[in-house]
Amino acid sequence: MKKNVLIIGAGGVGQVAAHKCAQHNRQLGDIHIASRNIRKCLAIIDSIHEKGALQDPKGVLRAHALDAMDTAATRRLIEKTGAQIVINLGHAFVNMSVLEACIQSGAAYIDTAIHEDPTRICEAPPWYANHEWKRKPACAEKGITAILGCGFDPGVVNAYAALAVQEYFDHVDSIDIIDINAGSHGRYFATNFNPEINFREFTGKVWSWQNSAWTQNRMFEVKRTDTLPIVGQQTSYLTGHDELHSLSQHLNVPNIRFWMGFGEHYINVFTVLRNLGLLSEKPVKLDDGREVVPLQLVKAVLPDPASLAPGYVGKTCIGNLVKGQKDGQEREIFIYNVADHVEAFAEVGSQGISYTAGVPAVAAAVLIAQGTWDVQKMVNVEELPCKPFINLMNAIGLPTHIRIGNNQEDMLLSFELDEQAQEA
CATH class of the missing domain: 3.40.50.720 (NAD(P)-binding Rossmann-like Domain)
Known part of the structure; x- marks a missing residue:
């Protein structure tokens, strides 16, 4: 131990x-x-x-x-x-x-x-x-x-994906990971975690796993709209993300995609910054000969993500929409968590994304x-x-729920495990 x-x-x-x-x-x-x-x-x-x-x-x-x-x-x-x-x-x-x-x-x-x-x-x-x-x-x-x-994400959504494949389907056709922050921090513009890392995710190619092969798109090129538990109807965009790089290799699933929610204001500001070259990771030379990395400059002038916590309101919803077959029938499930920014701040002094x-x-x-x-x-x-x-997270602050098919009666997902299973 x-x-x-x-x-x-x-x-x-x-x-x-x-x-x-x-x-x-x-x-x-x-x-x-x-x-x-x-x-x-x-x-x-x-x-x-x-x-x-x-x-x-x-x-x-x-x-x-x-x-x-x-x-x-x-x-x-x-x-x-x-x-x-x-x-x-x-x-x-x-x-x-x-x-x-x-x-x-x-x-x-x-x-x-x-x-x-x-x-x-x-x-x-x-x-x-x-x-x-x-x-x-x-x-x-x-x-x-x-x-x-x-x-x-990555992390919990990887566990959700493995659970779906192992327990809920005979064959999985697709896993769509959907990440929605339906909260508001009240600032003109800010990122929810390190701005440099945040922007780097969205300035390159969007890679997804489709038809058992890597597929390339542009950021904000493909979007979808879903009606999700608690947060309601939300639009999200096809985005490259960490978990695709391991799930595609470890699970026999032909389509694994990641979708993240963005408001129009975020997209507009991001687009202006990118078009001006301010999201580049490459150094540029100033008139006096000094060099500066534009992306690091933008990071320096934006709010510290930790400073957003006191005024953050609203909720997040992150989960896996999984489709496939079970016992010869088509099946769809959504495994997810909803977190509350205000509750997170009251407990640990941070916002819900953190x-x-x-x-x-x-x-x-x-x-x-x-x-x-x-x-x-x-x-x-x-x-x-x-x-x-999943059982442990239920106990320490991030409960998992599941919706099967069109059933609106979502239930808490927990498991009875004997001592041997706990140690497996």
Whole structure:
């Protein structure tokens, strides 16, 4: 059994994860938070104490300054803190350095997003094969548990996809992952997480898995409208996303697509920024000879996503619309979660987008600590037992519901598991 957690990253998702780890510190042990900006870590610790979130009030809760791009420094901090579980919630550029530090130190590794090379946007699919999956042999050789993409999407939606294939269908024709934020932050324009990473997702090619092959589109080229639980009728756009790169390789499903909701105002501002060249990751030279990266400049002038939380209202709805056949009949199901921005802020001081990303990462840490997910190799979430994961999230803040066919009576999805199944 593993214990003692090091959280890398002190943004909105890091805050959620720290609060949730604190709520389970009798099982998880010492909680450490690290970031280049130690003041952000200290502010999170203050918020945990203010809310009385520590399950064991005498438990260790400490802040550390760290440049997570420095593998040696990250390894030293892992060893200094005695952390056996590392939750990497830093920006996507640090994945490989933190993963390598975990391989060297023997700690389990969890992240919530695919690795990104700062000099490249929208890499060739399957993207995981370009970076993380190259470390599979090293993880297997050293018995390192590395769980990739364990936020909500990617993460929970991967578990939903695996569950649908395993339990609800004999054959699956399509999985459409739909991500809707029906909330409002009240600002003129802002992104819900790191603006640099957010814009990089949408400025490159849109890759989807269709007819068992990679298909390319442009951003905002293809859209759909669905009537969803709680949030009602919503329009979303075909978008490239992390989970497609693993689900397409691990599940025998010919069509897997990702759809994200955008308002017209967001699309208009995004389009202007892109057409002006302000979303480029390539440096440009100013008149005085200095160089600046336009995308980083835009990031600097936009609101910090964590600052949106106090005024955020409304709900999110994220789920998988799955179609196929069961017992010779056509079937359609929607497996989903609805989260509330106001409730998230009241509990952990973050908005709902951060909440949906942070809670699953902590659920993974708890399952590793229990031994259920301590698989001693590198995996994506769809390769793990999904039922204990869904049950745990029901208990700690992200309940899963399911709608089968046209039945409007959605039900909470939970599973009776014997002790052997819990440890599977």
